Amino acid sequence: MVERIKVIAQANLAPLSKDRIESLGVNGQSPNKVSLQGKAGSQTEKPSLPVADDTRVLDIEAVRAQFPALHHKLEGGVPVTFLDSASSAQKPQCVIDKEREVYEQYYANAYRGVYRYGDRVSRELEHSREQIRQFIGAASTDEVVFTSGTTAGINLVANAWGRKFLKAGDEVVLNEMEHHANIVPWQWVAQQMGAVIRYWPLTTDGQLDIDAADQVMSEKTKLVAVTGMSNVLGTVPPLAEVISKAKAVGALVLVDGAQSVPHMPTHVANDHIDFLAFSGHKLYGPSGIGALYGRRELLDVMDPFLCGGHMIDRVSTDGFTVAHLPAKFEAGTLPIAQAIALGRAIEFVTDLGFCPIHRHEQSVLRHAWDRLKKVPGLTIYGPGTSQRGAIISFTLEDVAAQDVAQLLDLKGVFVRHGHHCTMPLHERLGVPATVRASFGMYNTKDDVDVLVDALHFVREELKLDS
Template sequence: MDLQQILPVESAERLAQIRQDFPILARRIGDRPLAYLDNGATSQKPVAVLQAMDDYYRRHNANVHRGVHTLSEEATAQYENARLRVARFINAPSEKQIIFTRGTTEGINLVAQTWGRANLGPGDEVLITEMEHHSNIVPWQILRDQLGFTLRYIPITDEGLLDLDQLSNLLNERTRLVSFIHVSNVLGTVNPVDRLVAAARSVGARVLLDGAQSVPHMPVDVQALDVDFLVFSGHKMCGPTGIGVLYARRELLEEMPPYQGGGDMIREVKMTASKWNSIPYKFEAGTPAIAEAIGLGAAVDYLSQVGMAWIHAHEQALVQYAYSRLSEIEGIHILGPGPEQRSGLIAFTVENIHPHDLSAILDREGVAVRAGHHCAQPIHDRYGIAASARASFYLYNTPEEVDQLAQGLEKAVEIFAL
């Protein structure tokens, strides 16, 4: 296939400019150019993010919210400005509804241990899906064992889609929460948020959306989606590690008890009792990840400048090309639906080759992919496999890197055929 059929000339030129913003992409692995296709695990960082964090540490380093000196006021302004930019990025009604966390996992645990602990008990039900990341399974299992509610699952079809025909059997007046992944980190499936939210609303249930694999890759509008909670991670969207976001409806945040106790989350402390701070600070105990929040603010600025619609279209072109190229390789099995129903990642197995061996061979070809169960063992159990390899694309990946991946896989097949 002619590469111009995959990317128009103007998109290819823009892509070349974008790649210049990511210094790590100039690396070579051995004698091969790096093809970084592990974006589902973490993304690379543009110069704008690196410079924003470096500038904070060089010129403004101080704690936030607690000082009246110049550096503290500057740090506080940058930290809170990052919160405002994140709110605008997902169209939250107010920056007060943005809680900075360590990532998606902590966001889900925060909801479980605050809203869940206050609202769930024996006789109640929480509905999740069989395609969840462990971070949207284990917190609910822990809380279920403590509080005695019932945890139910929407199954996956053979094609890698949610079996929504089962919704009528799984939802009832006892369902208090429906919590599900927007885009599967293994199957690539883009789930129908509108249908799932409508079903949850029909029984009065709240909705938590795991946006770890959607917010970095496509336009996400929390008001249009009408979800109660949204969680995502900074490091998957060109930001640093150690920072993430929980968005929630304001009335829920006002009602939820604190997640952790300590400095900054209090208004008044006496030896007999304490009063909590206003939102969002009620949920941000202790010194926050200041530089990381500033880096995340720079990341959302960068992504907004590129354009989330462009990023999504670019990834769709890549995944369609990759799906076609990989389908031609002998013995390969791609997990999940066709390219028209998936986001920009492909998990696969190759007959008689362990995914870890595939990953090692690809690494020698300069291609970085993921191998394992991707923190989603129930998906692999569903299809009777222990592990898979996963290539995941982002705004800076190229069709040539897809070819590099396919050629590496063909070499692996040849090696194991000997």
């Protein structure tokens, strides 16, 4: 039958030109793959980790030119100083173009049709999945599940793994600097299953107290859920030590990679991470898409979290059997264009190189640390720059964080204010809210200087110096 279809196709289709073949992406090639320099890219696999001796220097002006939203002027010609990448990063033009390309040139549902649009979309989607696999160092694309983001990924594990394997008296270890998305799902499942939540103590400067590991871990510990980078303090926990401590008592480790994956290399296989969840929109990709990594042997024994189309193998009036990984956890229609564009975002970051990006961001962070410390009445929370990523949260005397943020907006400085979905942490800090400045690859020391000047404006407007 397959051969007969080929004969019919050859008899009824006009000969395809080379351009037509390339536009369809046949032979497994990812069509229209463009490097940062605009040249046709190679399909050769890239290393999962950045080269340690990558001494390239980030061309910041060339990078900034890729992000159109940074170049708009506000009322009065005020430029935008965007310092909220930890909430959601801006998108490079290549990602915007890729998402538009899908809708304009070959949109169809994925995994449903053999016609050329459907076939191309399915292969583009799998190419994106492969990009993610390489990016995080997974062994197989079967271990990469598309989700709507970090929150969905953690909830998938909490429900599909937690409800099946947690028993009464079992323990899950968290800590107070976790985002609510890595606390509430575990509280909910623990309540349903009779499990116990334990909290790993923090040091006074907001780091995990490694020496206290034995106080919270035992043979009862079944899982340790930890952030790769605090979204408030910027703290980067020593994951190697955390994972070693967890494995010593037989516990699994889930890493909330929402903040860490966009800013530092992650290799789930080498690092012995069991689960990793992250979002596309913080990784310069589209919103509404993310990924969950899970070790295959764990995903194999977990039950589906959502049921419906695509995640089944067979359905009868008597029951159903589930599809193979990763479809087992991808019920319904995926956000197709967004998932494909996420792969393009990963290519963009990989082309620039994590080492140059990280060095640049840390340089901006150190400049911000040095300058903000000199602002009268300003308190920075968290560890020093050698233990944190490109995030700084602060308060300004007793001024409400919202008031500070609104006044900064008058100067075109965009920051986040509030508890940042970390109420337990802010309770520990003794403040209801903080102002957060977070940096991406496109931020500069000049952006920091604009922030500091704007903070002095806030002090003047509120007469804090009088």
